[in-house]
Amino acid sequence: MKKIVIVGGGTAGWMSALIMAREWSRQGVSICLVESPEVGIIGVGEGSTPALKLFFDRLNIAEQEWMPACNATYKCGIRFDGWSTHAGFESYFHPFSAALDRQTLPMFMHNAQARLRGANVYAQPDRFFIASRLAQQCLAPVAPEHFPFDVHYGYHFDSTLLGQFLRKKALALGVVHELGHVVAVKQHEHGDIASVQLAGDKHIAADFFVDCTGFSSLLLQKTLAVPFISYANNLLNDAAVALPSAIDEKIPSQTLATAMSCGWAWKIPLTNRYGNGYVYSSAFCSADQAEYELRAHLGLLDADVPVRHLRMKIGRVEQHLAGNCLAVGLSQGFIEPLEATALFLVQQTVAVFAEYFTRGEFTHRLRDEFNQRINNHFDGVRDYIVTHYKTSSRRDTEYWRANTANQQDVSPVMLALYRSWFEGKDLAAEINRLQIGSYYPAPSWYSIFTGMGIVPKGEQLRTATAEEACIDINAVDEFLRRCALNFSDHRAQLARWQSSE
Ligand SMILES: Cc1cc2nc3c(=O)[nH]c(=O)nc-3n(C[C@H](O)[C@H](O)[C@H](O)COP(=O)(O)OP(=O)(O)OC[C@H]3O[C@@H](n4cnc5c(N)ncnc54)[C@H](O)[C@@H]3O)c2cc1C
Structure with missing residues (x-):
């Protein structure tokens, strides 16, 4: 392979360019990124998982450099408000993991399993994880050198600034940037892509193409006709409205995801503002209604703020790699942003592609294996997102009734997992058996089931036995404090990073 052309200059395009340049530019592979001056980037997507830290670490880019440039903040996890109506379960925290969890996670799982058997013990994630404690106190999850346990964390960032930062870094690694709108795609007789034609009649040929054209998926879906598999039957949200608000004096180190009448609202802290958005289903709510509800929720009914309305296509392609084209980002699929997994899937796709590519030319078997691995990732993440809706006890609107009533198309893996939980079996063992721990690990599954209140409550509870009640939750509080x-x-x-810029 001598030349790679990436079409699309959104976050997916520049992330791909950087990973590929790091892998192959020293071996003489030239990388060109073509970006349309007419079609903008999507410009939302402000939260990440801990995988983004790995991305920057591998490129030797320090937080001191990129975080201030992108108005970025730290993220310990996500607080879910209003998803459950069960008394005492109205809010819970989904933590990112930490080395310290080795102390407290076994206690959380012990209590969760005991609670499942009806023992009256505290079993929500909030009081068992250092990430949750740090988020509660608006602390940064960066462990000082004298503290011997790392905490894993994600970030919040301005997605437009992140794109610009990544572009600067990619150009420094020798990636060529071409501004031009692709008007046609030329194929070889055997179907592979030969070149892209830009407005003004310039043609750019390459051995390999990366489709980062966003939802339009110009190369993979439109040209190579790879089918799209919709997730709409069990993920109903297909639209969003986004607007900023003023940041508070104390900057939270968590994303807030609040259930709304027809979806949920995100609140993401950056150094200079909050990014807010309402992800909803257009079948149950108009764009105007959604904007009104979001404004009311934020106390911004009459505020003069820039508002963006977006549509989302939820699902994934059947194959992410077809012929000599790899789709990355929204062009390969999108699962609604509830757990902020899109950039993780971008990284995963390009990293796994690089791993396969270095094993030699793609045979049919390797190609199928690659596509299956990425499909499994998408479906694994989807299952976790779907579980937020399946476990919600809200029934107050048509939207929530439709969401929770629809038990069709829940994957067999999910059904097995739900069954295991309701039968009070060892969920961690079931997660291992189903081989789904690499998409969401056991603590995440325990957190969602207990956090949503899918455990015995009220009169279903009995006094715990001495063995069941062996965890002293006040001692856990004191330890984490x-x-x-x-x-x-x-x-x-964050101010420290800004002053060291
Ligand atoms: C409401 C919402 C919230 C989200 N929240 C999160 C989140 O919290 N975390 C997260 O990780 N992700 C989130 N995402 C997803 C995230 O925004 C995207 O995954 C990410 O921005 C990557 O987008 P992209 O680069 O694939 O596409 P885009 O940003 O749409 O970029 C497409 C690029 O293709 C180019 N292009 C298109 N057509 C042509 C053409 N004909 N010729 C040349 N160039 C062309 C455009 O110029 C542009 O540069 C969210 C998405 C939505 C909709």
Whole structure:
């Protein structure tokens, strides 16, 4: 392979360019990224998983450099408000993991399993994880050197600034940037892509093409006609409205996901503003209604703020690699942004592609194996997202009734997992058996089931036996309180990066 052309200059395009340049530019592979001056980037997507840290670490890009440039903040996890109506379960925290969890996770799982058997013990994630404690206190999850346990964390960032930052880095690694709108795609007789034609009649040929054209999926879906598999039958949200609001004095180190009448609202803290959005189903709510509800929720009914309305296509392609074309980003699929997994899937796709590519030319078997692996990732993430809706006890609107009533098309893997939970079996063992721990690990599954209140409650509870009641939750509180003393205030930590710019 001598030349790669990436079409699309959104986050997916520039991330792909950087990973590919790091892998192959020293071997003489030239990389060109073509970006349309007419079609903008999607410009939303402000939250990440801990995988983004790995991306920057591998490129040797320090937080001090990229975070201030992108108005970025730290993210310990996600707080879910209003998803459950069960008394005492109205809010829960889904934490990112930490080395310290080795101390507290077994206690959480012990209590969760005991609660499943009807024992009256505390079993929500909130009081068992350092990430949750740090988020509660608006602390930065960066462990100081004298604290010997790392905390894994994600980030919040301005997606437009992140794109610009990645572009600068990619150009420094020798990626060529071409501004031009692709008007036609030329194929060889055997079907592979030969070149893209830009407005003004310039043609760019290459051995390999990366489709990062967003939802339009110009190369993979439109040219190579790879089918799209919709997830719409069990993920109903297909639209979003986004607007900013003023940031608070204390900067939270968590994303807030609040259930709304026809979807949910995100609140993402950046250093200079909150990014807010309402992800909803257009079958149940008009764009105007959604904007009104979001504004009312934020206390911004009459505020003069820039508002963006977006549509989303939820699902994935059947094959991410077809012929000499790899689709990355929205062009390969999108699962609604509830757990902010899109950039993780971008990284995963390009990293796994690089791994396969270095094993030699793609045979049919390797190609199928690659596509299956990426499909499994998409479906694995989808199943976790779907579980938020299946476990919600909200029934107050048509939207929630439709969401929770629809038990069709829940994957066999999910059915097995739900059955295991309801039968009070060892869920961690079932996750291992189903081989789904690499998409979402056991603590995430325990967190969602217990957090949503899918456990015995009220009169279903009995007094715990001595063995079941062996965890002293006040001692866990005290342990985490003392651990948290080692961490800095979030705003102060971010200011430190800004002053070292
Ligand atoms: C409401 C919403 C919330 C989201 N929240 C998150 C989140 O919290 N976390 C997360 O990880 N992700 C999130 N995402 C997803 C995230 O925004 C995207 O995955 C990410 O921005 C990558 O987009 P992209 O680069 O694939 O596409 P885009 O940003 O749409 O870029 C497409 C590129 O293709 C180019 N292009 C298109 N047509 C042509 C053509 N004919 N010729 C040349 N160039 C062309 C455009 O110029 C543009 O540069 C969210 C998405 C939505 C809709």
